[in-house]
Amino acid sequence: MSNTRPTETNTIRARRLGLDTQFEAVVFMRKDCHVCRSEGFSAHARVLLCHDGHQVIATLYQVTGDLIAHNEAALSESAWSRLGMKDGDRIVVTHPDPLDSLSHVRSRIYGHDLGESSFHAIIEDIVEGKYSDIDLSSFITACAARPLDHKEILALTHAMVEAGERLRWPAGIVVDKHSVGGLPGNRTTPIIVAIAASLGLMMPKTSSRAITSPSGTADTMETMAPVDLDTAAIRRVVEHEGGCVVWGGAVRLSPADDILIRVERALDLDSEGQMIASVLSKKIAAGSTHLVLDLPVGPTAKVRSPEVAQALAQGLSSIGETFGLRTKVVVGDGLQPVGRGIGPSLEARDVLAVLKGEPDAPADLRRRATALTGALLELAGAASGGKGEAMAARELDNGHAWAKFQRICEAQGGMRVPPKSRQQRPIAAERPGKVGAIDNRRIARLAKLAGAPDDKAAGVDLHVKVGDAVLAGQPLCTVHADSPGELAYAFDYATLNPDIITVDKS
Secondary structure (H helix, E strand, C coil): CHHHCCCCCCEEEEEECCCCCCCCCEEEEECCCHHHHHHCCCCCCEEEEEECCEEEEEEEEEECCCCCCCCEEEECHHHHHHHCCCCCCEEEEECCCCCCCHHHHHHHHCCCCCCHHHHHHHHHHHHCCCCCHHHHHHHHHHHHHCCCCHHHHHHHHHHHHHCCCCCCCCCCCEEEEEECCCCCCCCCHHHHHHHHHHCCCEEEEEECCCCCCCCCHHHHHHCCCCCCCCHHHHHHHHHHHCEEEEEHHHHCCCHHHHHHHHHHHHHCCCCHHHHHHHHHHHHHHCCCCEEEEEEEECCCCCECCHHHHHHHHHHHHHHHHHCCCEEEEEEEECCCCCCCEECHHHHHHHHHHHHHCCCCCCHHHHHHHHHHHHHHHHHCCCCCCCCHHHHHHHHHHCCHHHHHHHHHHHHCCCCCCCCCCCEEEEEECCCCEEEEEECHHHHHHHHHHCCCCCCCCCEEEECCCCCCEECCCCEEEEEEECCHHHHHHHHHHHHHCCCCEEEEEC
């Protein structure tokens, strides 16, 4: 770009601030420094940072005190790493070129449908970090206020796939499973991968870390084995063992997805079209050919009614077929969490109990895992209709799935023992009766306030299910935390929300 040529007025020494802003690149500069004055920058402006062939568009925050020197620009961790900086380096700070793709966003706001080229331009700029959170919010809202039609969902899905890497596999059938989320503790993926791989299917599973939940699949798996594998390592594991459970962020599969999800959840917007593009773009980029979708439905789940579930299932299936992806949607019970643990280590404990066939393993987690695996086996032609679930259960009972899981963990870098929390405190029933409801959203919030997923051992351990009879003073759940302060913080929330677990009078 012509406006990135270094001059005395727009070159400045960079300083590593050590500020974690997650995905967003941020730069702090003195309001009266020579660059801000010469370029006419104002606070919250979008500025282009350049260093040694690398470019990042960052949000500028201006400082009037002595926190930052006149001759320096302080960078967030995201900006620092993306520019490939080291101490003492200098950066060029200028105005970025106008974002032409924002005209497409405005066009949709004014009621016009977008085509393939428009979505490609938008997604390309999003992946390159050119969109601020305000720009991202505008795009998401433009697609949510007036639902995307079939052609637009196709175009958006294709744009999201093409913006990142794609994995290709020699096997004719590559299976996958995805849950739309919203159900705490629903950690079936490691079990499904172990069963499917033990039966000879190829299942290279790339999973997400938590954004607003107490744990993502990658967070839970990380307590049992390394998950930050690059493409070459993933191929090696899958070639040897037939499956893996790794963090998808390390291989840039549909990289726009994680960026959009972060803002969607902050806005509490989750339109059907964007959800379909989000789910399918990751699966298509991962090279999947057969996909089972777990769609829990319940009043406090992500999908709250059978009507919404049916519409979403139809959309996922029709778009998937266009890309040559065979899909099967399994609509399940989303009334309460699955398993007992909510949080990385507690969920891993449940997964291991099911795989090992322990007598006290959560029966609902085992049932859900075998049902989803059975649907996947039938979809892929590995089991005849109605026989898949029994076949999956046998792989657990005969120990083959547990043996396969151990080999997958070792191939990913070595099996680990999930950590245990240092602080635990139960929440007891205030009166006798029956458990009438468990609020999925608020029990997840309680686990997060206790420290999950950053503290892998933190979370909530459920002791009851809906319909269970309880006595006054009986523990309903136990909160796990790393420190007394975090435990107290979680309990303040529990005190203000006594109906997280509702006990109806006898």
